[in-house]
Amino acid sequence: xxxFTAEHLHKRFGDQVVLEDVSLAFESGAVxxxxxxxxxxxxTCFNVLTGLHRPDRGRVTFDGEDITGLxxxxxxxxxxxxxxxxxxLFDEFTALENILVALPEVRRGLGRPFWQPRADAEAIEExxxxxxxVGLEGRAGxxxxxxxxxxxxxxxxAVALAARPRIVFLDEPTQGLGTEGRARLSALIRELRHRYTxxxxxxxxxxxxxxxxxxxxxxxxxxxxxxxPGALRAKDRVRAAGPGRTP
Numbered sequence: 001x002x003x004f005t006a007e008h009l010h011k012r013f014g015d016q017v018v019l020e021d022v023s024l025a026f027e028s029g030a031v032x033x034x035x036x037x038x039x040x041x042x043x044t045c046f047n048v049l050t051g052l053h054r055p056d057r058g059r060v061t062f063d064g065e066d067i068t069g070l071x072x073x074x075x076x077x078x079x080x081x082x083x084x085x086x087x088x089l090f091d092e093f094t095a096l097e098n099i100l101v102a103l104p105e106v107r108r109g110l111g112r113p114f115w116q117p118r119a120d121a122e123a124i125e126e127x128x129x130x131x132x133x134v135g136l137e138g139r140a141g142x143x144x145x146x147x148x149x150x151x152x153x154x155x156x157x158a159v160a161l162a163a164r165p166r167i168v169f170l171d172e173p174t175q176g177l178g179t180e181g182r183a184r185l186s187a188l189i190r191e192l193r194h195r196y197t198x199x200x201x202x203x204x205x206x207x208x209x210x211x212x213x214x215x216x217x218x219x220x221x222x223x224x225x226x227x228x229p230g231a232l233r234a235k236d237r238v239r240a241a242g243p244g245r246t247p
Contacts, residue, residue: 001064003028003197004049004080004167009058011048018044019055020221026167031193033212034201041221042201046171049199050082051075062167077104081165083156083173091145095136095155098144099127102162127162133195134158134188150181154188167197174204182207209233 002025011019018041026032036042047053049060051072060068067075090098100106106123131137134154139147144155153173160168173189174182182204189211192198202208208215209229217225217232225232 002026003063004199005061006045006049007059007061009045009048009055009060011044011053011055018221019048022058022218022221022223024049024216024223026197026199027214028197029193030213031189031198031200031211033208033215034199034218035203035205035208035215036218038203040218042203042218043171045218046082046169046201050080050169076163076165079164079166080169081160081163081167082169082171083160084171089144089152089156089159092143094141094143095131095147095158096124096127096140098155098159099130099162100124102159103127104163130158130162131155133161133192135184149176150184153177153181153185157188157192161192161196165196167199168192170198170200172201172203174202174207186211 004026006022006024009019009022010017022041022045024034024045034042034045044053048055051067051070051074054069058068059066062075062078062080065078067078067080090101093101100123103123103126106120128137128140131140134157136151136154136158139151139155144152147155153176157168157170157173160170170189173185177185186207189198189200200208200212209232212229214226214228215232216223
C-alpha cells in the first residue's frame with residue numbers, strides 16, 4: 001500500500017482547467033519525482049497535495065487517512081511537510097532560530113506567557129541536530145539573509161524537516177542553483193532518503209533522473225507517463241514534454 005496517494009484530481013481556476021484526472025502514488029521510503037515543463041500543472045498539483053488548494057474533484061490520502069480539503073497546518077500535523085519554489089525564510093533570524101520556530105513544541109509554546117524558545121535547551125539541541133542533517137551545523141548563528149543562496153536552499157529544507165515529517169515534498173529545489181549547488185543538493189537528498197519519504201517536483205530532468213526511484217510526468221494538467229528513470233528515457237512523449245534532453 002502506498003504511503004500517499006491522489007486519485008482522480010481535478011482543479012480549475014475560472015475557465016482554465018489546470019489538473020484533469022490526475023492520479024499519483026508515492027511509496028514509503030522512496031524518492032518520487034514529478035516532472036514537466038513550465039505551465040504543466042506541477043505546482044498546482046503540489047499545492048493540492050499539501051492543502052494549499054482544495055481539489056474540485058478527487059481524493060488525497062496519507063497513510064490510509066483521507067486528508068482531502070484539510071488545511072495545510074492540519075496536513076502538516078499529520079506528518080506531511082514541504083518546501084516552496086520561492087523561499088519563505090525569516091531573513092532577520094539566524095539559521096538556528098529559523099529551525100526553532102518550526103519545531104512543533106516551540107510552535108505550541110509560543111502562546112504561553114513569558115516562554116522563551118531560546119532558553120529551551122532540548123529545543124535548541126534538536127534544532128542543531130536538524131541543521132546538522134543538511135550540513136549547516138556551523139551556520140547556527142548566521143542570519144538567514146547572510147547565507148549564500150545554496151545554503152539558504154538547504155536551510156529551507158531543514159525548516160521542512162523540523163516538523164518531524166514522514167513525507168517531505170520539495171518544490172523545484174534546484175531553482176537558482178548553479179552546477180556546484182545542484183551537486184551539493186543532490187548529495188543532501190541522497191542522505192535524507194535514508195530517513196524520509198521524499199517527493200520532488202523538478203524541471204531539471206538530469207537532476208531528477210539521477211535521484212528518483214519513480215517519476216510521474218505531467219503535461220497539460222495530465223499524467224502522460226510514469227515509471228523508473230530508465231523506462232522513461234526511451235519514451236518519445238517524455239522527451240517532448242521535458243524542458244531539456246533526457247540524460
